[in-house]
Amino acid sequence: MRKEAGTIGIVFGTLLANTLGEILAGAVISKFGASTFKFAVNPFSAYLFSPLMMMCSVLIATMIGTASAGQIKISENIKE
Structure with missing residues (x-):
């Protein structure tokens, strides 16, 4: 269930980020005087490469964070 929620x-x-974010950022930038600011979005990078890199970094961080979870003995770490 959590994997699907993350995806x-x-x-x-x-x-x-590539629709509403562009509109909001353009509105903020126009307040500083650049009234005709346009973002050049690379579809390969925006819709394939960046999400893939995010998924890979989350997977690696999860694997590193849970690698030693099975070795922890709860009874040794409980403080009375």
Whole structure:
């Protein structure tokens, strides 16, 4: 269940960052005087490479973080 939620979050985050995020950032930048600011979005990078890198980094961090979880003895770490 958590894997699907993470994947859905990455997909929605990527789509919103490249649609609503572009609109909001353009509005903020226009306040500083650049009224016709446009983002050049590389579809390969935005919709394939970046989400893949995010998924890989989360997977690696999870593997590193849980690598020694089976070796911990709860009874030795309980403080009375």
